[in-house]
Amino acid sequence: MIQRIDLRGRSLGRRALLDVLPRAEVGVDEAVHVVEPLLRQVREGGAAALREIALRFDGIAPEHLRVPASALTEALDGLTPLVRSGLEEAIRRVRRVHGAQLPADHVTELAPGAVVRQRWIPVQRVGLYAPGGLAVYPSSVVMNVVAAQEAGVPGLAVASPPQKDNGGLPHPTILAACALLGVDEVYAVGGAQAVAMFAYGAAGSAEQDGETLCEPVDVITGPGNVYVAAAKRLVRGIVGIDSEAGPTEIAVLADATADAGHVALDLISQAEHDPMAASVLVTDSVELASAVEARVQDLASATKHSTRVARALEGPQSAVVLVDDIEAGLAVVNAYGAEHLEIQTVDAGAVAARVHSAGAIFVGPWSPVSLGDYMAGSNHVLPTGGTAHFASGLGVHAFLKSVQQIEYTRDALEELTDRIVAVANDEDLPAHGEAVRGRFH
Incomplete structure (x- = not known):
């Protein structure tokens, strides 16, 4: 065998x-050619395009692309006690581990009045994808959402494919997991089209979705098939991604x-x-x-x-x-x-x-x-295909930006003036030096 x-x-x-x-x-390279027109269709067509693509690939055009709050509550109420207990325990353990990952801000004083502060700032909005093909993964909802929440991300949206057997909504256990985690922005959108919706945002059809269905995000994470991976490749640079899983x-x-x-x-x-x-x-x-x-x-x-x-x-x-x-x-x-x-x-x-x-x-x-x-x-969203040589599993770091904040006094800058001017002139960028020297004349 x-x-x-x-x-x-x-x-x-x-x-x-x-x-x-x-x-x-x-075959991500081959999938890119299939996915590219889908991304363009979503970018240009918004909610109408998402429904048309869902009908083509999922066999149903969801009435509600954004899942109603009542459906989230109903899914949670319908969860069997043992599955609910398992998800709650997973959330508790994943939250403890990921909370411990948070890096500390620090301050470096290089000389009197010369300070560089290292800050870690969460991105403002993320799109989290939960697959729903051969298997359904509420555990992936837990892994993605908890990591983003522990990083301090204020805006979270989850997308998962619409299911014919669930009236065009994502799988009930996916919805229940979102409800357990306090996520109320959930979309019945699957595959590459979900990646496009998150990356570009999507205009709504006024009678069903309001003026804006989904605002663009800063980072997209979550596992998926080869088409999801290809879509992530195409939008990387417009948004951050975790990996091409x-x-x-x-x-x-x-x-x-x-x-x-x-x-x-x-x-x-x-x-x-x-x-x-x-x-x-x-x-x-x-x-x-x-x-x-x-x-x-x-x-x-x-x-x-x-x-x-x-x-x-x-x-x-x-x-x-x-x-x-x-x-x-x-x-x-x-x-x-x-x-x-x-x-x-x-x-x-x-x-x-x-x-x-x-x-x-x-x-x-x-x-x-x-x-x-x-x-x-631990997190189960992990690097595949040998990318573990340079990539990490999903954690709070995927949702944080490292920002340095520089604060110098007049005396601290003056002490460096001649050396800054010398290096700037050596690089043939004299205006850089003048931007410093000019402050003291």
């Missing part, structure tokens, strides 16, 4: 490893002490997301590799989404990778840069401390990725 890649006896550098390791091919990935670095059943379950859990999801085991134990392969075969056929899981595990993006030892395994997972990385080895904490490229690291047999997806307190 899942391919093997044998790297034993081979000493490969990062470039060579990237050539042999599995990775899903994500691709298919989900799990890598497990394990030795002979790992439980084959645990590893198999975790590989399947991520394969459940999408036929393009990547599940990778890196191990120095042939026995564990064989045991995991056997368990995967048994468990995958019995799981609810067995067809989807089988396609993901059989795809070129998934593999069991054999290495000589854990040292070699570390080189492999650091080169791979997985969205989710599990360490199931002897002294897993020490091994995890040597990982430098992963979206999130799950240490030991009792910290599965599923915990992080819901209630670990």
